[in-house]
Amino acid sequence: MSTHEQFLAKLEALGVGAVKERIATNQYPNEFRNVAQGWVEQKEGAASAEELFLALQAHRDAQWANRIAIVAVVITAILLILAMFKWLCVSMLNVA
Numbered sequence: 246m247s248t249h250e251q252f253l254a255k256l257e258a259l260g261v262g263a264v265k266e267r268i269a270t271n272q273y274p275n276e277f278r279n280v281a282q283g284w285v286e287q288k289e290g291a292a293s294a295e296e297l298f299l300a301l302q303a304h305r306d307a308q309w310a311n312r313i314a315i316v317a318v319v320i321t322a323i324l325l326i327l328a329m330f331k332w333l334c335v336s337m338l339n340v341a
Contacts, residue, residue: 261285268282
């Protein structure tokens with residue numbers, strides 16, 4: 246395993262927060278600081294892409310929920326109209 250691979254493995258073990266803290270406090274030599282900064286940017290970019298995907302999925306789920314709710318309201322309105330029509334018919338038969 247090369248020094249570069251070992252360093253990346255150490256970054257993975259530390260996590261983004263710890264690596265960012267070490268970059269900010271200049272704990273890495275210059276040649277490794279750039280690698281660490283690139284690694285952090287790559288990880289944050291991947292996290293942002295995943296968050297965007299999850300937000301899009303939530304939006305799609307909400308759209309489907311809205312469609313289902315609209316269908317339920319329409320069905321309820323139709324049933325209410327039918328119930329009123331039935332009540333009127335029965336009322337007219339009782340009057341006659």
